[in-house]
Amino acid sequence: MQMPKTNENKMITIYDIAKEAQVSTATVSRVLTGNTKVGKEKREKILAIIKKYNFKPNAMARGLSDTKSKIIGILVADVRNPFYADLFVACEQAAKSVGYTVLLCNSLDVMQQEEHLLDRLAQQRVEAIIQIGGRVDDLVSNMEYVEKVNQIMNTIPVVVTGKLEGTKCKMVRIDSMKAMELLMEHLISLGHHQIAMVGGNIKVLSTYEKLLQYKHTLNKYHIPYDEELISLEGSYNSESGYTLMNDIFAKGKHPTAVVAINDCAATGVQRSILEHGYRIPEDISLVGYDNTYVSQMMIPRLTTIDYDYPLFGKYLIEAAIDAIEGKGEMMKTVTPHLVVRESSGKAKQ
Amino acid sequence: MQMPKTNENKMITIYDIAKEAQVSTATVSRVLTGNTKVGKEKREKILAIIKKYNFKPNAMARGLSDTKSKIIGILVADVRNPFYADLFVACEQAAKSVGYTVLLCNSLDVMQQEEHLLDRLAQQRVEAIIQIGGRVDDLVSNMEYVEKVNQIMNTIPVVVTGKLEGTKCKMVRIDSMKAMELLMEHLISLGHHQIAMVGGNIKVLSTYEKLLQYKHTLNKYHIPYDEELISLEGSYNSESGYTLMNDIFAKGKHPTAVVAINDCAATGVQRSILEHGYRIPEDISLVGYDNTYVSQMMIPRLTTIDYDYPLFGKYLIEAAIDAIEGKGEMMKTVTPHLVVRESSGKAKQ
């Protein structure tokens, strides 16, 4: 006689249900999956017993048996970043609507972690992996990482929000060029010519693309490009926005508008601007990217770029499902939208 | 002859490894788990083959076999809230260090979802569930939910950050009273007597506790309690902070300091204060809770309460492991710390 030391009350199984319903486990399984017709009488009896015990079929046994875990792994750089959090929740909802579960991992932007987590997800036998942020954002893909992903892709498809040169990853990408175009057209239409671009890092694909479009739009309006208005040698957080904006002022530059690389960086940029005695938007207009809740917390509220996160998440999950089934197109594009708020205004004469 | 329609390159199994190494699967399993000694020669041979194929043992098969998924489910209200995001990442790291994986779900604070997700986690056979936010935060526990949790607890232990009257959930709770005491002592020492409390909802346990301590501290310093300085009939976001602070001004009240229920609400409170023509902290001091990155993005930076998230996460995971093993204490308390920044200053005379 031994006391139960834990609360492991014997999990009830399909056998228990079958026995009590006086049917075979196969029949119970059938009503569980709904794949095959079962006599109405038996079905209802089984259903009743299942409900009575609140029986939930063991997902591991199920997955083992049909070799389908019904799980999609999601590898992000850091959910504490609101952009990733928004996107993750969107994916979670989209996955739910197609009967999938989502398994989140944070790499904290450390490549070694990314590789490790790829393995962990593989071990969990997730059916597909969606990677958002980290190595898949690099302008020039890291060869070692590409190799790792290719090895994983041998058995599990991976979908990325950036690109991974040398792999067959499906991509769901924001049209960064378009996003910058929207912002620039907006600012230029307000009369701005001295426009700074601050935050992030040029080694990141989307940032590189933004810079390209920045130059392109300037050119379109015959506005001279001034390299000293560009400050992209940092990161994507508030501190970096602050430091990089300070650098611009330190060079003696006085832009009338600033494009921050994202909402978080924008808060740092704002701090720098205010510390230098300027007002937003009266003296300097400020705009950002991502339309996270941060942009609504700022005072004044930030003009920014929105992506329709639910749709973005839907695309990602669809791409994953397509990849699992070995079909669908290689790349899908998310269209950015301009959200005008109070942080941007007419340029001072 | 059939073309492989997906990239399901046959997953390699322990059998393949065993065969190539000319040993039994048991021996391969032994080197995998490390539970039993294996001859050096064979072990190295096996290891080499495992590495060669980048073999990862199927977690589902493993879990099925030893009935241990090595997964802890984490049910939060919404990871897009930085408090939950911080805590989740802390849990993820803590879990990793003890060999567990973490499975995140968002209930979006909808009870029906919470119940559903509890079932989903049960189905996944997670070994324990940690619930942060949602029904476990209620001042008076919802009976239906308590019943659901008790049903789940029949097989899976659940740990909560709040309380669930009528269940045996282990608890890891912030000392909310202490947190409010720190804030009040801080403000009173700066000469504030007219202190408002804004945001959140009194139906939430921690908020209720904060109010208790608020009154208590006032009493201690013989400062009269003015009900009109309290505005707790809302939510925990920026908009709510804004609305509720407006309400206070609308009543003709002019506090010299405001305690916002959390950092997010504080941003809304700040907006209201500024719109009413006051400065922070010169005219009105503002403090919050949670020390999320939002508090550092605010201008001026927010004086707030920190919890040492890594430790908080560690407690949570420890409690979960203890619960799995049927040991450990029922409740653990997280000690809050005051973080003074520029949003709080001396009261105007």
Added chain:
DNA sequence: GTGAAAGCGCTAACAC
């Protein structure tokens, strides 16, 4: 429509 039985990939006695 329904049952018997063979796995799915691994772990853990139990022998030797």
Added chain:
DNA sequence: GTGTTAGCGCTTTCAC
């Protein structure tokens, strides 16, 4: 030390 073998809990042919 190492192999044999019996499951873990489900799904899915394959017969009937």
